[in-house]
Amino acid sequence: MESTSLANYKLISFDKIPSTQTYAHELVSSGRATDRTVVLADAQSAGRGRYKRTWVSHHGNLYTSFIYRIEERNPRLSYAVAVAIAETLLPFGIRPSIKWPNDILIGGKKVCGVLIEYSKDFVIIGIGINIKTNPTVSEYKTAKLIDYADVTRDTLLANLIKSLDIWIPMDFPTVQKRWTELAAGLNKTIVHRGCSAELIGINDEGALVLRIGSEYIMTYGDEISI
Numbered sequence: 001m002e003s004t005s006l007a008n009y010k011l012i013s014f015d016k017i018p019s020t021q022t023y024a025h026e027l028v029s030s031g032r033a034t035d036r037t038v039v040l041a042d043a044q045s046a047g048r049g050r051y052k053r054t055w056v057s058h059h060g061n062l063y064t065s066f067i068y069r070i071e072e073r074n075p076r077l078s079y080a081v082a083v084a085i086a087e088t089l090l091p092f093g094i095r096p097s098i099k100w101p102n103d104i105l106i107g108g109k110k111v112c113g114v115l116i117e118y119s120k121d122f123v124i125i126g127i128g129i130n131i132k133t134n135p136t137v138s139e140y141k142t143a144k145l146i147d148y149a150d151v152t153r154d155t156l157l158a159n160l161i162k163s164l165d166i167w168i169p170m171d172f173p174t175v176q177k178r179w180t181e182l183a184a185g186l187n188k189t190i191v192h193r194g195c196s197a198e199l200i201g202i203n204d205e206g207a208l209v210l211r212i213g214s215e216y217i218m219t220y221g222d223e224i225s226i
Ligand code: BTN
Pocket: 018, 019, 020, 021, 022, 044, 046, 047, 048, 049, 050, 051, 053, 055, 062, 063, 064, 065, 103, 112, 113, 114, 115, 126, 127, 128, 129
């Protein structure tokens, strides 16, 4: 384990650990967490995804968890994080899109996943970005950045930190506008709970708005297929 600083963050980096996310939780639960800490690993042996999925974590990709002290939970945070990641990729000439709520896609294939969890007075934002390898998974197609641009992990992380610092404190109307510009499947038919629905966007509270026939529905927690 190595502990240094990066921008104005405390950086804790490992060659290989089970999960940066789990390690971040351990820091919080043991009272050792500080605001603006980045946990980084070259590889993970027990990477965790959303819905209790495994996040396959071979060498060559970015595996990181950001720890921030918070006053209250923010259901709109995941949009700011998604925009921050997409904005990090744009200067590399990559054209990402965001699949609700915060998967990052290239050419319709998932290149990045985000896992946001809360513990005590902290939020832990886990971000995995495929750079050199992309796993084959049954649920969706995957991509890796190296097929689109010359990206190194440390440059990506430095740029990601700058982008998170811009987008996390941003007012929600600005985030909402940018998220909508980058959204995959907007005004198209998607599948939600086995039903076809039109993806309308996100509302002011951060709910996903779908239209089925003449009925508009709001959802926070489900998955959609595009
Ligand atoms: C998803 O299912 O889309 C979210 C994947 C989140 C993976 C990252 S990799 C770094 C951090 N550590 C983990 O164990 N998970 C997150």
